[in-house]
Amino acid sequence: MSASLARGMLHKMGGSCCPHHAPTTNPFRMAKLHGNNKSTDYAFEMVCSTLRFGKGVTLEIGYDVRNLGAKKTLLITDKNVQNTIAFKNAEQALKMVNIEYEIFDDVLIEPSEKSMQKAIAFAKSKPFDSFIAVGGGSVIDTTKAAALYASNPEADFLDFVGPPFGKSLQPKNPMLPLIAVPTTAGTGSETTAAAIMDLPEHKCKTGIRLRCIKPYLAVVDPLNVMSMPRNVAIYSGFDVLCHALESYTALPYDQRSPRPARPEVRPVYQGSNPISDVWSREALRIIGQYFRRSVFDPSDEEARTEMLKASSFAGIGFGNAGVHLCHGLSYPISSQAKGCVAHDYPQDKNLIPHGLSVMTTAVADFEFTTAACPDRHLVAAQTLGADIPNNADNEYISRTLCDQLRGFMKDFGVPNGLKGMGFEYSDIDHLTEAASHSVPNIVISPKSTDRDIISKLYEKSLTVY
Ligand SMILES: NC(=O)c1ccc[n+]([C@@H]2O[C@H](COP(=O)([O-])OP(=O)(O)OC[C@H]3O[C@@H](n4cnc5c(N)ncnc54)[C@H](O)[C@@H]3O)[C@@H](O)[C@H]2O)c1
Ligand SMILES: [Fe+2]
Numbered sequence: 001m002s003a004s005l006a007r008g009m010l011h012k013m014g015g016s017c018c019p020h021h022a023p024t025t026n027p028f029r030m031a032k033l034h035g036n037n038k039s040t041d042y043a044f045e046m047v048c049s050t051l052r053f054g055k056g057v058t059l060e061i062g063y064d065v066r067n068l069g070a071k072k073t074l075l076i077t078d079k080n081v082q083n084t085i086a087f088k089n090a091e092q093a094l095k096m097v098n099i100e101y102e103i104f105d106d107v108l109i110e111p112s113e114k115s116m117q118k119a120i121a122f123a124k125s126k127p128f129d130s131f132i133a134v135g136g137g138s139v140i141d142t143t144k145a146a147a148l149y150a151s152n153p154e155a156d157f158l159d160f161v162g163p164p165f166g167k168s169l170q171p172k173n174p175m176l177p178l179i180a181v182p183t184t185a186g187t188g189s190e191t192t193a194a195a196i197m198d199l200p201e202h203k204c205k206t207g208i209r210l211r212c213i214k215p216y217l218a219v220v221d222p223l224n225v226m227s228m229p230r231n232v233a234i235y236s237g238f239d240v241l242c243h244a245l246e247s248y249t250a251l252p253y254d255q256r257s258p259r260p261a262r263p264e265v266r267p268v269y270q271g272s273n274p275i276s277d278v279w280s281r282e283a284l285r286i287i288g289q290y291f292r293r294s295v296f297d298p299s300d301e302e303a304r305t306e307m308l309k310a311s312s313f314a315g316i317g318f319g320n321a322g323v324h325l326c327h328g329l330s331y332p333i334s335s336q337a338k339g340c341v342a343h344d345y346p347q348d349k350n351l352i353p354h355g356l357s358v359m360t361t362a363v364a365d366f367e368f369t370t371a372a373c374p375d376r377h378l379v380a381a382q383t384l385g386a387d388i389p390n391n392a393d394n395e396y397i398s399r400t401l402c403d404q405l406r407g408f409m410k411d412f413g414v415p416n417g418l419k420g421m422g423f424e425y426s427d428i429d430h431l432t433e434a435a436s437h438s439v440p441n442i443v444i445s446p447k448s449t450d451r452d453i454i455s456k457l458y459e460k461s462l463t464v465y
Helices: 003-013 027-031 057-067 085-096 113-125 137-151 230-249 274-296 301-321 325-335 354-360 362-372 374-384 394-412 425-435 451-460
Strands: 050-053 073-076 101-104 130-135 178-182 194-199 204-209 217-220
Touching (some): 050 057, 057 178, 057 217, 073 085, 073 113, 073 137, 101 113, 113 137, 113 194, 137 194, 137 204, 178 301, 204 325, 217 301, 230 274, 230 325, 230 354, 230 362, 230 374, 230 394, 274 374, 274 394, 325 354, 325 362, 325 425, 325 451, 354 362, 354 394, 362 374, 362 394, 362 451, 374 394, 425 451
Parallel strands (some): 073 101
Antiparallel strands (some): 194 204
16 A cells, blocks of 8 residues: 555544544554554564675675775685685685785684774774675674774774673764675674674673674685584584574564664664574574584585575574574673683684584573473474474473484584583673673563573583583
């Protein structure tokens, strides 16, 4: 129905008759943003980078940069990825079309504010007009920050960081174009509007979540994940699994409040919605079928290709629906890491890979959330491959899904819960303290939390399987 037709109807009905007798489906009233007392949202929107997928497609990025009319490009990577085929092909692609570029390779794995500031300073030091990230989430997120602050050189770091630590301001200038080439499967950061960093003074990670930081183009090339070592494949795969599960079980967008007063203040993480659901469910199906194969046989091209697809799919899903408890509770775990718990990751700092920290509380979290939306947990378990009847009760659903999660952890032989990573019972207070500033404010969590609940979830995660 056109707006003028609706207005005409309103004139006929609302304008001349008693409002109590006006039909409740009056289209004009339904479309009003402010004129009623509804406090929950009524709309959702999808943000996603243009995504190009294909074996060898990294070799195309020179053309993309040239088509942007770029004069000087900053190519960002980490010291490890710099030796992989992904980086070599990216460089070759730029050389083929004579693009002028410089390299910044000093990305910290699991970046901190400080390490991002280094990249930002480099990005501001010369007139770069385009950015390329070749790496995992650490590289892509660092590049998002470099591009954002280079585009807004006057801004303070915390201006764009989200609450509770930052101001979440809208940048004055749009972000210069960024092409993201993921090398893990993975964070999905190539499709998302988030960049995550550690704030050691708060003993917690946090992030920038602004639609304008989504990459201009995601170049997703299965060749680039063949070199992932075993543990990187496991932990980045756990991240995909939790992105898909958390976004699929998130509070529905139309139960989230407050309703935004203007579209630009609608949060990036909106809650589950019919479009995100499609991507998250498909990611779960792929994980059920290919995750183990992609780890147990690193030369299994089909499995690694599928997991890379699942990573981008889950990125599209969670990038709009959001993540909740596993991610919220993981940020203090990563930040308060006791040592190096993972081979295949840099050993020169205390580091818990993101995917492991996220997976560590997953069993406790989904046990806790099942009762809030059992149907969603049931579909998730079935999509991952469980043979479970549609009329199963909550207890059965929860046990089945959590057994599937334990099964992955056990089969891959990962550290068993917080204790497996060096935490003790006495650390739970510190973890809870850091989490209690942000986790109870996760408005898309299917179940609300408080300090006590958070503490119990950590306690249950001391040993998982
Ligand atoms: N922005 C988002 O939407 C988002 C989502 C999830 C996670 N994250 C963040 O991403 C980071 C984690 O990223 P990640 O899990 O992709 O890993 P990563 O970028 O931290 O890399 C992990 C390790 O794998 C190595 N590596 C990466 N690709 C490789 C390859 N193809 N071959 C050989 N080695 C390779 C790296 O050098 C590094 O040592 C965390 O900081 C996390 O908070 C961001
Ligand atoms: Fe994640």
